[in-house]
Amino acid sequence: MEHRALVHLLCVLGVFHKGLTDLIRTQQVVTAAAGEEARLSCQLVEFKDVFQVTWQKVLPEREETLVTYTTTYGERVNPDFKDKVEFADAGLQSSSIIIRNVTEQDEGCYHCLFNADPEGALTGTTCLQVYELHEPVLHVGDSNSEETVVSCSATGRPAPTVTLTVLRDNVHFSDPVSVSNTNGTVTVTSTAVLTGLHDDSTEVRCAVRVLSGPQKEKIMMIPAEVKQSADGFSEDSGSEITAFTTITTLSLVLSLCCVAAAVTVLLIRKHRNRIETPLMQ
Incomplete structure (x- = not known):
């Protein structure tokens, strides 16, 4: 070599x-x-x-x-x-x-x-x-309420140039990391940490190139996170709770109606029995 x-x-x-x-x-x-x-x-x-x-x-x-x-x-x-x-x-x-x-x-x-x-x-x-030069691999890691980690890796010979682009603010890029492989190729990984993905979707682009060869590119959309309400529940979970409460209330009302109907039937039968029974001499 x-x-x-x-x-x-x-x-x-x-x-x-x-x-x-x-x-x-x-x-x-x-x-x-x-x-x-x-x-x-x-x-x-x-x-x-x-x-x-x-x-x-x-x-x-x-x-x-x-x-x-x-x-x-x-x-x-x-x-x-x-x-x-x-x-x-x-x-x-x-x-x-x-x-x-x-x-x-x-x-x-x-x-x-x-x-x-x-x-x-x-x-x-x-x-x-x-x-x-192999196809780039674009990966979005698990996110929490504050940060999302995005990485792009490319393998080639000689070492490829990896350009990671995030179309938003509040992005921190780390220095690329290179790993030499046994077959003579080199894997280069570029990483970015995104914050504040609550309101809008975010476009991420990864472009890789070796020497003067053609550029290879991969694009991914990261959807916005579910907004959090003041009491700590998301909008979707709040809707689920409201629906559950409504169903529970209706069930309780129906149960009370059934009990009331049963009591009324028993009282009517008891009254009829008294009328039909002859008085003792």
């Missing part, structure tokens, strides 16, 4: 640009996401009598040929890279290659050589940097 970083730095500084002249235009550093394709290109600024174009990967001790192109033999690919590298633009004045399914092992610098007559090899160098 350290050696690859050194190779990349030397490429950027121009140490490997041997034979390079102002005749070649190329992108100094190309970035690509892991698993995607990378396109490397070189172009001659002035017309030259080129008879062969060669692409090489710069290794610690040597250069390894990937593909070549000549008008006589056409495109030729090193068998070791048959399913990995191909020409996107096979020409003698400009040339591009595609590296498929890039991984960490593809990082490094690449030479494009225009073999011209009588100049010889005109060499350009471009370096590939592979990054990795």
